[in-house]
Amino acid sequence: MAVARTRSVTLIGVTGRTVEVEADVGNGLAGISLIGLPDTALSEARERVRSALVNSNYPWPDARITVSLFPASLPKRGSQFDLAIAVAILGAAGVVPAERLASFSFLGELGLDGRLRPVRGILPSVLSTAKEGDITVVVPTANAAEASLVPDVKVVPVRDLRQLAEWLRRGDDPPEPEYPEPPPTPTTSQVRPSVDLADVVGQPLGRRALEVCAAGGHNLWLLGPPGTGKTLLAERLPTLLPDLQLDHALEVTAIHSVAGVLPPDSPMMSRPPFVSPHHTATPAAIVGGGSTIIRPGAASLAHRGVLFLDEAPEFQRYVLDSLRQPLESGYVTVSRAAGSVTFPARFMLVLAANPCPCSQPQEGDQTCRCTPVVKRRYLGKLSGPLLDRIDMKVTVARSSRRELMADRHFVESSEVVAARVKAARDRAAKRLSGTPWRTNAEVPSPALHTDFRPTNDAMKPLSVSLDTGTLSTRGLDRIIRVAWTLADLAGKDRPEVEEVSTALALWLGVG
Template sequence: MARTRSVALVGVAGRTVEVEADVGNGLTGIHLIGLPDTALSEARDRVRSAVVNSHYPWPDARITVSLFPASLPKRGSQFDLAIAVAILGAAGVVPAERIADPVFLGELGLDGRIRPVRGVLPSVLGAAQHGEVTAVVPSGNAAEASLVPELKVVPVGHLRELVEWLRKGEEPPQPEAAEPAQQPQPETAGEVDLAEVVGQPVARRALEVCAAGGHNLWMLGPPGTGKTMLAERLPTLLPRLDLDHSLEVTAIHSVAGTLTSNAPMLSRPPFVSPHHTATTAAIIGGGSTVVRPGAVSLAHRGVLFMDEAPEFARHVLDALRQPLESGRVTVSRAAGSVTFPARFMLVLAANPCPCARAEDQTERCTCTPTVRRRYLGRLSGPLLDRIDMKATVARSSRRELLADRQFVETSETVAERVLLARDRAAKRLAGTPWRLNAEIPSAVLHSDYRPPAAAMQPMTSCLDSGTLTARGLDRVVRVAWTLADLAGKDSPGQEETHTALGFWLGVK
């Protein structure tokens, strides 16, 4: 009998699994127990072929492989390597004491090659929580696994290479430490700049405020006014992720299988722009057997841009309400519930009507008032109530475009102001679990960070008249704090609260 370890993923959290193999008397065959799924049940044939084709003897006996804890569902092919090593240890091919402590992850090919798998980073992060550990991973995942500090990574490319290392006890070559790499942004990554957007000074200002405070934005206007250009340039205004946030984001993309070999660690805020035909499962996350993160989780600590927002199904848009409030999303299936982090900045873009000429003075709109109301009515009131800022993006004349060119600023210039504003907010929020104004809960907002009475007067008047909801009041106060941080003030004044209220009401 021999015992080793592997890791099972539950969402983006890794849980250590003990893999025990017993070679004994009985009818020849291999039996897997411990709630394996179909992919894991097929590991019996993959493991046997890999061992035989690596020129090691296969035990001609009854082999029982147990995965503990038995109550935890095990899915995927990442257990192949641990199962093979446990069987070889029970058969005496490798020393059983050498395989007891390391964690083994990897999928086996029929010829013995060890192939990369998804979710290596969250898996080794979960294993490393229990102290110093050695992780044996496929060579293709070595850079990703080496991101975890104080973790000994053993990269292997073939089962025979691993067995010889276990037999001889020699130190394997260590992978080079992975450097944080910038995640690819939309098509023109590295080339887009805020200075390219001319004629929309209000929208550019709204973008800066959103970047400084982590707020949500809705842009309304006809085609060709720069809504998509503005949204794609929002990530260029955001600072690089902190190490803990970077590992968190990278773990999500590792589970989703979107990491590239040349970018094992994401240090830039992600930008996710799903098509308007996306389903609820694609946006929120889901799956019939293996639950995968959706767009809201892939945009964690970054930007989720929904272009042509009214074209999305209404139930898809309303599904965003819960993660916008809590910063996480829980996907429930018959096998259990999985929680993914989902704290993102939502940017919505919409035309004023289906024909997109409602505000165009050169051509007549063909949509009736009923059609316009029904079109924009797909964005429900509760969803828009969770949008901090609303900006109208109108078409600019030639003179306006020429006049605005002298006022445009590069992304680098605006990003410096954003970073200073975020530093002011971080100092004010020191000692709390929040880093941005958008993250401050309502109770704390109105107790520890309530603006002066004079500054609150415009908002309380709107609250009394019914123009502003209680949730809207919270969001206006948060935006006012961000405006104060950008202005270098210690607290918001009437100027900041008036501006924040105008942004929330959508006043141009």
């Protein structure tokens, strides 16, 4: 009897921390103790591991078993430690060579019959082991495709505990992962959704605003009566966005893996996500939260994609205002008594709103009866600080039959518009090369007023708005960013008066 050591990973948000698992089988009253700040799910691992060992035809040591999880001061949560605990006990009992265990990391939940079940957060867990120098990770077969997305890491897929123990005893080469088909990579585009920008007829300004949003990563507010195409426009914004680059794809995939919403048949998310929560969503559902295990919310699930809030004034005001901080910083920090967790949350926010609660037209048989006070109270849920962070505000009006028929000759497919968006993003990326930013929306304020400041002549349209107080300094920064995007779409080297004036009109909502 001796002490055996191996390793596993615990997740704090979307960041993995290596945990050393030690098992000691020694003299004393038979039983098992699990120490190292385990949560309820991890404390129950004692019963799962015991049943898995016995049902895999391995003897349960008739001695005192102590399992320690180091560092002891770090809270451990989840069932992904089952496999590491079981292997450490087998090593301490002399069933498998203890010296082999230290060179592997084990992740997986055990069934009572010894089968390995998939767990959440495999991708960020394997990423953390790769950063610390581990090159071999043992995972359940169902998680092998996701784990293999991490380059330069040897993944060992196992079906059950007995297969793993026999392989460790023999000491031969680990089995190779077997996939039904090769896992997709971010360079291979997933099938685009069936929706197309050409479906939206009668809203040329809305389509143009969507193109500018996609090219620069800007936020958008659509205001108009129901049935005018606000939701149709928002749902087609992802079709204009290019595929995610490798590092962004890994970020998005890791967040969805931790949240447990990663598609099992497509481990790599190469397309920007589109998240549209219901207006009854709580702050925890939007920004993330939880009493014991903190999960990412809709803002983080929309990372590098689109967060669409339909019927935005129907959301609680404090829910809407909870988005103000991530819109500026690009991340969300959730603080609880047990600690704080930070999730990435850099997304494009699209708000859609009716002009009043009744949503009736201003003219016709069923006219709007809402008073100005009611209208102000309804739209007042969208606070000034929140709207100040919206780059473009577009009014979507009803279209007549003639306007609908005429506009059909000017609509373009998502593929055509996406090509222009890609060209504009390439221009921005070339200009921003050597910086940590890739889109105009990411450029911080100091850089906007130094390296990327438009000419004095181009800035003249903003002088009056600044003098009258209708334009804040934050709004000034957002107008400059949109002006750069308009210049990229027009193929210009720098924004001119036309681009700055258009960006100002879009920010004020008079475009």
